[in-house]
Amino acid sequence: MTIQLQYSQVTVNDVDESLPFYCDALGLTVVNDVSNGGFRWVTIGSDDQPDLQIVLSEPHAGRSQADGDAMQELLTKGSLPILIFATDNVDATFEKVRASGAEVLQEPIEQAWGPKDCAFRDPSGNTVRISQLVAA
Numbered sequence: 001m002t003i004q005l006q007y008s009q010v011t012v013n014d015v016d017e018s019l020p021f022y023c024d025a026l027g028l029t030v031v032n033d034v035s036n037g038g039f040r041w042v043t044i045g046s047d048d049q050p051d052l053q054i055v056l057s058e059p060h061a062g063r064s065q066a067d068g069d070a071m072q073e074l075l076t077k078g079s080l081p082i083l084i085f086a087t088d089n090v091d092a093t094f095e096k097v098r099a100s101g102a103e104v105l106q107e108p109i110e111q112a113w114g115p116k117d118c119a120f121r122d123p124s125g126n127t128v129r130i131s132q133l134v135a136a
Contacts, residue, residue: 004051004052005052006051006052006053007043007052007053007054007055008052008053008054008055008083009054009055009057010054010055010056010057010080010083010122010126011057011058011059011071011074011075011080011124011126012056012057012058012075012122012123012124012126013058013059013075013123013124014058014123014124015040015041015042015056015057015058017123017124018056018122018123018124019042019044019056020100021100021102021122021123022044022054022056022122023044024100025096025097025099025100025102026085026093026097026128027046027096028044028045028046028054029044029045029046029047030042030043030044031043031044031045031053032053039057039058039060039061039062040057040058040061041055041056041057041061041062042055042056042057043055043056044056054083059071059072059075060072075124075125075126076125078121078125078126078127080126082126082127082128082129083126083127083128083129084117084128084129084130084131085128085129085130085131086130086131086132086133087130087131087132088132089132090108090116090117090118090130090131090132091108093118093130093132094107094108094118094130097120097130098120102120102121102122103120103121104118104119104120105118105119105120105121105127106118106119114133115131115132115133116131116132116133117129117130117131117132118130
């Protein structure tokens with residue numbers, strides 16, 4: 001028996017507003033773009049991990065009104081789980097993402113627990129960290 005992560009979901013205020021951050025700044029590509037019931041889901045991925053995709057959707061997509069409202073509130077507060085990406089060059093990735101106009105939360109720094117990382121907010125306020133393991 002095997003098991004692997006196939007999809008992870010990220011709630012965003014506006015899929016179209018989020019795509020430049022995830023695709024242009026981070027270098028991911030659109031894999032699938034689906035509309036259903038007045039809502040839209042877009043899956044994005046990386047050639048480096050073709051079996052893993054991120055689903056971008058709005059708070060009310062596929063949810064009840066009450067659940068969508070609760071997700072919107074958490075998104076507005078910046079309380080949703082963070083995303084952590086790995087890169088082979090955190091400094092170059094940081095400069096590319098910063099040049100896109102993304103809000104910088106933390107410039108690259110070597111953490112006491114090992115990685116060198118940085119952090120941004122996506123256009124919806126989600127925290128996105130980018131990590132590079134430091135050679136021992």
